């Protein structure tokens with residue numbers, strides 16, 4: 319009896335591990351999955367166009383303070399592309415998942431966007447960056 323229970327428990331743990339592995343790509347975009355310090359370095363790729371922080375101003379791109387979880391296209395005074403404006407009106411919200419999809423391939427996710435950035439193809443870079451952005455609510 320005791321050994322049977324052991325087998326059941328082992329099977330449950332293994333099965334749980336498999337499930338955990340299967341959902342890992344989605345979880346990689348969870349702010350808690352990334353390292354904000356590493357994300358600060360990744361953000362150097364964005365700094366030519368974006369600022370983040372308490373007194374951040376828009377540059378070529380809109381200020382990114384509080385962007386995680388915010389509806390798209392909401393920085394006052396910034397002139398968004400028609401493409402982004404349309405998605406914003408359709409209800410796009412910058413959840414970690416959506417921002418992750420956008421950053422993987424900006425022009426693929428949002429055809430017509432005026433954000434000229436090739437994309438971040440590495441899952442870990444995106445997770446770290448999102449964790450960094452999440453430190454500026």
Ligand code: HEC
Nearest residue numbers: 363364367378379390391392398399402431432433434435
């Ligand atoms: C060459 C300039 C440039 C670079 C580099 C760049 N962006 Fe952008 N970004 C823009 C512009 C311009 C927009 C506005 C896009 C539009 O209106 O279609 C934008 C929009 C965004 C938005 C939507 C904001 C909102 O208010 O809806 C996010 C999020 C964003 N960028 C994140 C990033 C991140 C993170 C990086 C670095 C990995 C990055 N961008 C790199 C220029 C840039």
